[in-house]
Amino acid sequence: MSSTISPSPPTPFAARLKQVQYFWSPRQTFADLFAKTWMEPAIPFTVLVALLLVFSTIVPNYASAYNAGSMGREFAEFGFVAIAMGLSLISGGIDLSVGSIFALADFVALMGFSIWNLPVPLVIVLTVLSGALLGAVNGFFVGILRTRAFLSTLVTLIVYRGAFDLLTLHWSEQMAMSSASSPLWDAIGNGGILGIPSDVWGLVVIALIGHILLSRSRLGWHLTAVGASPRSARHAGISIRWVLFSIYVVSGMLSALGAVFFAARLASVGSQTGDSLAFETLAAVMIGGVSLAGGKGTIGRCLIGAGIIFVLGNGLIQMGYPGQVTTAVNGAILLLAVGIDVKWSKNRGKAIQKSYVNPTYLDYGPLPDAREGSGTPYAMNDRLRGAEAIALDQVEGPEDIILDREGRLYTGTRQGWILRFSGPSFKTRELFARIGGRPLGLAFDKDDNLIVCAALMGLYGVKPDGTVFKLTDQTNRSWFKLIDDSRLKLTDDVDIAPDGRIYFSEGTTRFDMHTWPVDGLEGRGSGRLVCYDPATGKTRTVVHNVRFCNGVCLTHDAQSILFCETFGLRLMRYWIDGPRKGKTEVALDHLPGCPDNINRASDGGYWLALVAMRTPVYDVAMRMPGFRMRMIKQLPIDEWLFPGINNGCIVKLDADCQPVESYWDPGGESHPSLTSMREDRGYLYLGGLENNRIGRIKLTGVDPTWTGCDSYWGKRRAAP
C-alpha cells in the first residue's frame, strides 16, 4: 500500500535560515531546567565545586590528602553547627545562640576530660546533654512560651557567652596544665578511619540520620509544616509548642556534638571560641538555599552552603590573605548570593512561564481551496445543517462518541463521566461510569469492554456492567528530555489492533488540558503515539515528537495505524505489520484544517473530523516565530491568533486516505469545531469538544447494516 505525499514547494534560502535558527531553543531548555526542583541546590553545589577547583589550581598542595584531611576535620565541626542553624531556620525561627552553646559545650567537654578525668564516652554524653539543656532553655522560651525566636536566642546568646567568659576565666589555666590523655580522645580529635577524619564520619552519619528524619519522619514533616505556616500546622492538629521545643533541643545537641570534636582536637578554650559561628552558619545555610521564611530547606542544602563559606574562608587564608579580606569577600558574596536568591525565588515562576512557549518556524505549504463551489473535495457545503440533535442540553462536551453492538450511544463528558443513550431516539440517558479526568477517545475491545482515554489520568477501561479498571497511566521516559514525560497526561484517542495491543495518542507532553492550543502556536511537537500491550502489561512510546497527536484509527487491513497530527495539519501512518513494520510516513498532507479524530467508514474508507480551519493569516504567522513570540508575550490570551473554530467539517477519505468529499456546518451553527464522528447502521453521528449535543445525519448509498464493532471484531450475535 502506498500513500501519496504532495511534494513541498522548494524552500527559499531565507526560510531555511529561519528554520535552522528556530530549530533549537535554548530558552526552552532553560525553562525546563529551572522548573526542576533539583536545580536550586545544584547552583550552590556548582559554586562549591568551582571554588574547590579554583583553589586547587591556585594554592600549592591544596588538593593533597593531608590538606583535604585537615580541612575536612575543621569543616565537620562547622557542619554540625550549620545543620543546627539550618534546622532552626526550617522551623520558622532562628537560633542565634549556636556559637555560645558551642563554646559552653567545648568548656564542658574539656572540664569533664581534663579536670574531672571522666571516661571519654561519659564526657561525650555529658557534653551533648549540656547542649540539650542549653537548647531546651531556648526551646522553653521560643516553643513553650512562644516568645520571638530572634530576640530570645539573642538574649541567651549574651547570657551563655557571659557564662562562658566567666567560667574560662577561672578554669583555663588549670585546663592547660592538665595532663589527662586517652587514646580514644586522641582518635576523636586527630585520628580517623580509612584516612578520613573521625568527625567527618560523625557528620556523615548525623547528616544521613538527619536527612531521613527531616524528609521521611513524622517529626520532620511536622517541623516543615510548622515552619511553612504555623497557623495551618495548628489547624492540622500539630503541637507547635513541642515541635519547636524539640527542634531547639536538637539544635543545641548538634552544636555540642561539633564542640566535642573541637575540644578533642584543640584541647584548650579561648575567649574567641565560637564567636562568629552564628553569623557564619546563618550565612552558610542561606547560601545553601534554606529560606529565612521557614519551612524550606534540607540537610544537604545546609551542608552545601556550609561548604561554600568554609572553603572560601579557608582557601583565602591558605592563599595568604589576611583575615579581613576573607571577611570582606564573605560579606560581598553573601550580599550577591542572597540578592540573586531573592530576585530569583520571586521571579522564578514568571521567568519559567515567560520562556516556556518557544515558537518555531513551520511552513504548512499550499492551502487547499475549500471555498463553496470550488469543486475540490473540501468545498464548503451545508450538508450538516439539518443534522438531528440527540441528547440536546443533556451532555457537556461529547469529544468522542461510539456505538455498541446493541446500537447504544456512549460519550465522555466534561464532568469525567461516560454517558449512555439508548432507545429508539436515544431518549434514555444513563450514567454508565464515572472515570474522572476528561474522557476523550473511546473504543470497544473484543470482549465489549469500553476502552477510554481519560485525559489527565491515562488509559482506562469500563466493563459492560460499568466497572472501571485502569490499564496504564505511564510509559517509558524518553532519554535526553528534561521534562519527565513518563506520566501520561493528555491522552487523546485510542484504537485496538487484532492482537489486542492498544494504540493511543497523547496530544502533548508540555501543555495541559487548558493550555493545549498553545502547543499549536509553538509548533514544535511534543505529542506521541503510545502502545499498551495487555499481554505483557507494558507501555511503550512508538512515535515521538508529533505536533499534537490526536485521532487514532486502525486501517481496514489491520496493517497500520493512522494518526492525526493536529498542528502539523496532516494524517500520518504508522505500520504495525507487513514489510514496512515500525516505519512512519505521511498519509495525507496539506489539509485545510486541523484534523482531530479519524474513524472507519463502511466503504473501506475513513471519516476525518477537522476541528479548526487554516486561514492565510495563520499560515503566515506560523512562518514567523518572532511574531508569535511577541504575540504570546505582549497580548492577553483571548487576543491571540488561533485557527478558525467557527465551522464544523467532516472529510470523507477513500481507502488510500485521499479526500473524496466533505460535510460542512458553515459558521458552526449547531456543530462548531467537530472533533469526532462515527458511522453506524447507515447514520453518521457527530461529536464536538465543547458542544451541548450529539448530531446525526442519514447517509445515502452506504451499507445500512455496517457497525464499527462488526468491522473490528466480526459479527458475533444479534442484539438481545
Next chain:
Amino acid sequence: MRLESSEDVRINAAAGVAGVALPARTPSGLKRLTQEQIVLITTLVLAGIFAVLVPGFATVQNILTLLNSIAVLGILSLGAAIVIIGRGLDISQVASLAIGAAMAAVVMQAGGSIPWAICCGFAVSLAIGLVNGLVIAFIEVPPLFATLATNLLMFGLAQIFIVGSTLLVYVPKSAASFLALGRNVAGVPIPVLIFLGLALIVHLFLSRTRIGRFIYAHGDNPEAARLSGIPTRPLTVLEYSLCAVIGYLAGLVLMATLSSIDTQIVMGTEIFNVILVAVLGGVSLVGGRGSVLSVIAGGLLIGVMLNGMTLLNLGNDTQNIFRGLVLLAAIVGDNLLHPRDEETARHGD
C-alpha cells in the same frame, strides 16, 4: 495630635493610612499600662531599691555618670528605633559607628581639619546606610540578612582601606577641640546633652512630620502603605541612612570620650544591646509600634541596672549574665501581658 502610646500610634497610623478606624479597646488593670510605662515603673522601683541598698547610688554625680554611660547606647538606639518602627533591622549600625568615626580619626591623623575629617567620616557612614537601604528596598533582601552582610563587607573593607589590621585608631592630641565633645558643660556631660537633644529631634521628626508618620505606616503595614501612595522604597533608603548617620554621631561621641575608636566592636555583640534597648521599651520588631519615649525608658532601665551592678562591684561577665536574665524576664513578661493571637500573628515575627 499627641502620640502617647504605641497603641495610639498603631491605631492612628492604620486609620490615617487605610482610612479604617480600629475599634478602641478599653483594657483593664495592668494591661491599661503601655510597655514604656511598665518599663519606667520597673526602672524607678529598681532605682529605689538601689538607692536604699547601694551606698553612693542616689547622688547627683552618680546619676550623671549613669546617664553618661547610656548616652552612646541611647543615641544608637534612637537610630535603630527609626529602622525598627519601619519594620526593618540594622545589624550594621555599629559598623557605621566605628568605621565612620575611624575614618574621621584617620583624616585627623593625616592632618586634615576637623570639619573636613567629620565630613569624610559622615560620607563613609552615609554610604553604608545607602547601601543597606538600596539593597533592602530595591533588591528586597531581608533586612536581617542584608545588614549582616554589609556589616561583614564594610568591616573587611575598612580594614583593607582605612584602618589597616591594627583596628585601633587614636585621635591625635592636636584635635583638642574635637575631644571637647567628651567633656562636661556646667557639670552635665556633653554626650548626655547630645542624647537628649537628639531624642527631642527624633521625637519631633517621628510624631510631627509627614515623613515620620509615613515611617509608622510603613512599619505597620508595608503593603497598605505602598498601595496608598507612600513611596516605600525611597522611604526605606531614608530610614537606613538616618540610622547610619545617627550611628555615626554616636561614634563621634564615643570617640571623643575615649580619645580612640576600636573597630573590633563591629564584630562584637554591641548591636544586640542596641536592639534590646529599643525593643525593651516597646519598639516592637513587628514594626509600627513604639516611640522615642520607649528608647529612653529602655535605656534608663539598662543604665540603672548596669550602674547599680557596677557599684556592687560585680564583674563585667556577671553583669552580662544578669542583664540577659532581666531581659529574658522582660521578653517573657511582655509575652504574657500582650499574648500573640496565633490566628492573626504575622508570620516570621
